[in-house]
Amino acid sequence: MKLGFIVNPIAGMGGKVGLKGTDGPEILEKARSLGARPESPGKAKKALESLLPLKDKLEIFTYPGDMGEKEARELGFNPTVIGKIEGRFNPKNTENAAKEMVDKEVDLILFAGGDGTARNIFNSVDTKVPVIGIPTGVKIHSGVYANYPKAAGDIALKYLQDDDKKTEEAEVMDIDEEAFRKGEVTAKLYGYVMIPQEEDLVQNTKSSGAGSEDAALDGISNKIIDEMEEDIFYIIGSGTSIRPIMEKLNLPNTLLGIDIIKNKELVASDVNEKQILDIIGDNSVKIIVTVIGGQGYIFGRGNQQISAEVIKKVGKDNIRVIASKNKLLSLDRRPLLVDTGDEEVNSMLDGYIKVLTSYNMESFERVKGL
Incomplete structure (x- = not known):
């Protein structure tokens, strides 16, 4: 051979x-x-x-x-x-x-x-x-x-x-x-x-999901904004599903990068791993990320700035995943995926996680740490 x-x-x-x-x-x-x-x-x-x-x-x-x-x-x-x-x-x-x-x-x-x-x-x-x-x-x-x-x-x-x-x-x-x-x-x-x-x-070619996302993303973004607490840093992930949150806050959005906000104001835009760690320090932090359509990744594809070290600091309970129902259906019952390059963090995220799919609806989805 x-x-x-x-x-x-x-x-x-x-x-x-x-x-x-x-x-x-x-x-x-x-x-x-x-x-x-x-x-x-x-x-x-x-x-x-x-x-x-x-x-x-x-x-x-x-x-x-x-x-x-x-x-x-x-x-x-x-x-x-x-x-x-x-x-x-x-x-x-x-x-x-x-x-x-x-x-x-x-x-x-x-x-x-x-x-x-x-x-x-x-x-x-x-x-x-x-x-x-x-x-x-x-x-x-x-x-x-x-x-x-x-x-x-x-x-x-x-x-x-x-x-x-x-x-x-x-x-x-x-x-x-x-x-x-x-x-x-x-x-x-x-x-x-x-x-x-x-x-x-073998992974699928990246997809943006089926059907209209507008109504679902409108409800999701309103819910996220309503949930935001004072004096907490929010690490805002990449992707079009995240964009309505920033638009409703009248904040510039790095569509394919990572932004940080606090008290609904922009702290830093298009940050890398080191900048994230320097900014959040030992403060209270939450992460908001979406799912890559067709593939299912929530960490490790397109948002590597939110590294294993960042996730360790933030903790699983402070991660908020959002995705329309259509996007989840496009996965055809496959699990959400995590590939941070750190086995400890991958294992920590292994299991089930809530995914916000509209203003009043959440779905429990299985997460597989790779």
């Missing part, structure tokens, strides 16, 4: 520092200057751990250093290292790695990154070899990713061992990061790749 293993070591670095991605050298340097740390290598290792049962039967082809070799060796694998990293990490390295793995006739490519990485993989692989993505980026709109890192490894393990290797097409999507930082979402379909057929462990 042959596995291609590629890690984009910078994927996800822009999340906690509020940059909404790491596409481009200038943004990457800015992320580093803000104290961003690599997220991708650790998550890639979690996926690769699932393949340890095949350790003596599996030939792993990977790229040098942080692009896969380091992670594989730390887990006790003896990978075949191919290629050469040109300069500092850049998308061309991912494309070269994937192309060489196709030439090696690998059975599957397991890669770690975000939507930009998925585009790089598509550029070199197309539908020649099945792939499965380990979600480590800030933007995860593509349908090529597993729900969480370990699930990617579980999918790879099952696929490699299965005599009847079933695959299906999955969309490669990406958005314009520069427009994204201005609050505009312009998603584009770049093409399709083949992924192992494993519906329960």
Whole structure:
């Protein structure tokens, strides 16, 4: 059995520092200057751990250093290292790695990154070899990713061992990061790749939900405002479901970022993890977040600024989740998902949580910590 293993070591670095991605050298340097740390290598290792049962039967082809070799060796694998990293990490390295793995006739490519990485993989692989993505980026709109890192490894393990290797097409999507930082979402379909057929462990392409949301969101926003208490910080999450709250308070809203308000006044806008922690200190705090339609994430996708450290400080009882009934129905009974990168926090949120669906209605929804 042959596995291609590629890690984009910078994927996800822009999340906690509020940059909404790491596409481009200038943004990457800015992320580093803000104290961003690599997220991708650790998550890639979690996926690769699932393949340890095949350790003596599996030939792993990977790229040098942080692009896969380091992670594989730390887990006790003896990978075949191919290629050469040109300069500092850049998308061309991912494309070269994937192309060489196709030439090696690998059975599957397991890669770690975000939507930009998925585009790089598509550029070199197309539908020649099945792939499965380990979600480590800030933007995860593509349908090529597993729900969480370990699930990617579980999918790879099952696929490699299965005599009847079933695959299906999955969309490669990406958005314009520069427009994204201005609050505009312009998603584009770049093409399709083949992924192992494993519906329960692969995430859906992001959806905004079915039907009109206006009436539900009007009631939800009124309820949230009526509930607001004096002298408490409110961390306001991202997304269109949150926007009516800020509009009714006549406050500017960072649609795709995180804002903080207190006494119904704006304290700070488009904050990163460090700024959140500095502002809230040891004061009373509540978090208001919504559900990503079609996927079900409440933490870990698009709002990484609300990090595990922030959630620990705030506590589960001070988290308010809002979503229209239509958005919950679009999940087709799947649980809400949490992927903070911290197992303790994921476990803390595991269980059931109230979701406000209109002014006078709440729904108990199951939460799965990944």
